[in-house]
Ligand code: NZQ
């Protein structure tokens with residue numbers, strides 16, 4: 553196991569009525585906030601009213617940044633920064649899914665930077681200080697509610713890049729599983745695939761000695777498998793929504809990474825698909841993951857896949873390791889289909905015209921992953937997905 557410092561600072565208020573704690577928690581840090589949300593689902597659901605009532609009851613002033621896009625754009629970040637400066641806002645409050653939370657985090661990091669926020673995303677400048685971030689989660693998927701990352705897109709350059717700073721981890725997040733009852737089947741399925749992918753990215757690592765992290769990862773994968781299809785078919789099943797919500801946060805809040813963190817594989821390939829074709833993140837991951845697994849299955853990795861087969865899918869190893877590994881990969885693919893997700897790039901409107909450039913960009917960060925992948929490897933994986 554590698555050395556680590558455990559530091560997961562986000563306060564989580566979990567359960568029915570969690571939002572009732574919001575005003576008091578925010579007030580400890582700020583009396584003037586930027587309220588961030590997306591295309592308006594929170595207004596239909598009564599979540600907006602609940603949040604605003606909390607702000608009013610605690611004498612917290614606010615300005616609004618609305619219309620934040622799925623795959624949030626740097627243009628929204630710029631607008632948020634403008635509002636914060638103009639009105640002297642001292643905290644950001646995101647109400648929504650990962651896109652809204654990510655945009656809010658990027659605003660929080662960019663307010664104190666004089667240049668264009670994209671400089672921070674593109675690593676041309678360092679983040680110096682970050683406004684306190686709060687989130688009310690409405691979609692279980694990205695784990696942004698408890699992690700220090702934001703992923704921002706620039707559609708002018710077809711770039712989608714993650715930025716990260718310890719202070720971007722929300723100070724407090726409010727997780728009410730009932731707030732996810734209205735999430736569509738498609739987004740529920742996609743979110744479940746995203747959570748599973750976060751776990752895979754850590755589970756399939758070059759570090760082989762983190763037994764405790766691997767057993768926790770398997771428990772989380774089993775949780776997604778157990779409840780994902782249920783949540784798709786029974787949107788108001790509290791138990792399913794609650795387990796997925798907590799799993800979303802735990803999968804990526806560093807708990808699994810401690811002792812075994814390595815760079816990720818499939819996310820890098822997916823972010824190119826979203827950057828060029830604006831597809832839903834979890835859907836891209838569900839399409840890529842089985843092909844990636846088949847591509848990286850080899851003598852050096854087969855034991856890890858057998859472990860996955862045995863401990864996650866309860867598959868007996870009959871002696872032929874590769875057959876067992878392949879059964880587990882088939883199960884993974886079948887599960888994504890059972891969630892109702894597409895399984896080919898063509899189904900989501902992607903053709904072969906941009907594969908080269910996407911493969912080149914994705915491969916830039918894939919030199920020291922579970923199985924290192926160069927441009928040709930990525931191209932092969934993309935091609936397997938048609
Ligand atoms: O825009 P609104 O009205 O909010 O509607 C959203 C959006 O259309 C809707 N929605 C959210 N909550 C709802 C709801 N609809 C009905 N009822 C509710 N309760 O769902 C749609 C998708 O929302 P979005 O926030 O885009 O989804 P998600 O949470 O999957 O976030 C995806 C983004 O996060 C990034 C992805 O790349 C993508 O840009 N990621 C962020 C990560 C992080 N911060 O650590 C890691 C991830 O790997 C990922 O890259």
Ligand code: ZN
Pocket residue numbers: 694746747749750819833
């Ligand atoms: Zn993800």
